[in-house]
Amino acid sequence: MKHRYCAKNLVERFFFLVALVLTLGCSQSKNEPSPTTSSPEKIFSGHELEGSVIQNLGKNVILSTYLGLSKSAAELRDQVAVLEASRTQENLNKAQNLWKQCRYYWESTEAFLFGPVESLSVDPMIDTWPLNRADLDAILQSGSPIKAEVLRTLGTNLKGFHTAEYLLFGNGLRSNQKIISDLSAREIEYLKAATVVLAEDTEKLTAAWVNHSNPDDPNSKSYLSILTEPQLSNAIYSSPQAVISELVNGMVGIADEVGSGKIADPLGGSLGEANPTAEESPFSWNSVSDFSNNIRSIQMLYTGQSEMGAGAGIRDLVAAKDPLLARQIEDQIALAIQKIQQISSDGMPFGQAILNEVGRSRVLLAQQEVNNLHLLLKQKVLPLLQ
């Protein structure tokens, strides 16, 4: 498929937007206090506050996360080209770290998986699990050239994050520290194609937020505009309330998925029912980071805090109605992240932790706190704001 957006154009837009957002952020910090709970006395009218929340979450949280995703995917692609030219352990390690960085941004989008990620069907193209290792190994063993133009046409279980993960980290059974001598020329060839396609797909996603929500329709607005300009004439979000509901439902949805799916499926009901093959990032031992970054996406929407700085978030809307609940949610988010990270407090990856009782008890604690967060969001926040 021919893309309308060249990388250069997007990178330029990225820097422009970063500059714009930074400027907005700076002017805000200079001229007025940030509308977060750090200044709970500041009084907004309901609509004013909703508007601030939507603007901040749209620009500084959602857009900046997508920009981070496509930027890090481009960096990963470029690093793999460097690795091809110079096959050193250092270059492999850099590529592994860039994969984790890219994964960090992707998992941090999961509370706002609506809009372009759905309409462009990006998720299956970059995050299909499981990958087909049997076919991947067969392709590697064959002599046929692997180019990006070929990989684009292959099944979704032969590309994306997990294909790149497998090639970069190995099978993850005993270690996630692949050594350079284990990385074959064929693997680099495949990796190169896979990261080119991954960068294209993430770039397409970001472009829909920045330029045209429908890349085939030059008259379509950016999805950022659609989200941040709710009004009756907006075919998707007719009111600020609709946007707030979208965001809160996204938070509820990912809390449910982490607790009831991503953790529960591999964990099983007992040690005998543990299913390590259901783990999503087993090769890199990155699952704990995946889970905590999923909850971090909730945290960003809730607090309004992102890499771009502080801003209004869902917390401010909750605090305006129930300050105690606002604090309780914030604490529960932090607790859920803390317990998730403690799964690997002794260095044991998630895939191994679910296979012994000590590890399972830590996983269960984390799952419990995520489930508690889910219930709080669903039973307290949704009714309060809807």
Place this chain on the structure above:
Amino acid sequence: MRGLHSILFSASIGLLLIACSQSQDGQVQTLAPRFESSSEDFWTIKKIGGEGTSLDEAATSHAYGYPLPSLSLDELDLHRTGDANFSRHFSDDAQRSEFGLGPVYNNTSCVACHNLDGRGSLPLGLAETRWTKLGVNEAIFLRISIENDAILKSDKNKANHFGAPRAVPGFSTQLFHVGTYGLRGVNSSDGQAEVWVTLKKSQFQYPDGQVTELSQPIFEIRNPYDGVSESSSLESESGSTKKPVSRLLQDDVRMSPRMGMPMYGLGLLESIPEKDLLKNAAIDRSSEGVHGIANMVWDAIKDKKGDPQPVSLGRFGLKGSTATIEHQSMAALNGDIGVTNLLFPSESIFGTALFEVFQRNHPSPLKIEASDSVMNSLVFYSKTLAVPPRRNIEDQDVIRGAKLFAQVHCTSCHVPSWETGVSKIRSLAYQKIYPYTDLLLHDMGEGLADNRQDFLANGKQWKTRALWGLGLTKVVNPRAGFLHDGRALTVEEAILWHRGEASHSLQKFSQLTKMERRQLLQFLQSL
């Protein structure tokens, strides 16, 4: 208090529905009106799925994904298992527990075509000026079959599944454009054939001069595999050699695109008593150019139970070609994804040349690939997604739009309300519901025709789509396309494609003022 307008409207509805029908002995009789005068002020109803309406009123991308509110804990558990399986990517790696995908398929999961339980969209990058190859992750596929006078005139009996579409020899009744890696050679995930798409543009001009752009996807099949065209050649009369034409490319082959459709409310539609729907089919509205036809189709469930006449009213699928949710979902699992199951235990391309190729490289024993849990939960999930409630029902433009909707006779086919009958699932049973469909076939004209027979549905007939939840389509999937092939990017475009039996309604719609058209669309947006 009901206003004068409402009373007048009610009277007109009453008149409309006092219609004639032809009894079995050929005598014309007058039927009682289906709506009792005005009692059906359908525009006032918010919970259009009755107790099967979602409690969540927010217009968000999650709106189609909520379970029926009154499921028991055990039922909710089964629904959630089904939800997980609906999102599961099946795998063609025999080492995986998700194994079952393929050897040919259209996509790897249910949700890939039913985006967030809603409609799919056409591939990106389509344009009038070029052809685009259908990729590995699209929400659309082609149904295929052969058709000729002999087939059309043949008796409908158990042997031919009572008039089911006739498979293209060496292929099937569905074209699987994706295949497991290497099936069609090195560096390929192609399936039975490549499908290419381009766009054809046109315009609709209203009497008041307003112009709306329309577009239509045009499909072309290329490079099919049937074990003949790729390897052999024939000597022609002139002595030169040429490749024989693939069976798939011959003149008697029909194809028809199918876009993934919404999943909510299906259990309620299944619970409407068949006899009530058939009563409506007996009403002759020929004075309006409308006469719904019931598609009586092979019922796989009845057949499995040994019913000597396994035929039922088809109410699912774009032509009403399946009778039950279980049949529809298990056929999709077997066909669209390639996962064999108890109802459809053979691989979709079993017995074809391509299957022989597959078996040479994958000599595994044939077995049922879907577990009981996968099958049962998927069927239950498909029955138990709640209908989203309406929004803005007190908005005066919406109310006016509803009345216009009836005034231009959209309600002749998009029948507002029904009552469900018995069901094992509590919130599906005995509910007054407002799906806006008669679940019958209607001639929709040349522009939408696929020219392919599907049981009793001829090449111009399509089943009336339910309209509930319509207004949330773009919230769930901003690029979603309406109509059977996703050609319409807006509801207005979809209306403008209506012809055939809907010609009178289209004419009346087009003659409304701009404001009235907007109001009618606002009513649809409130659904």
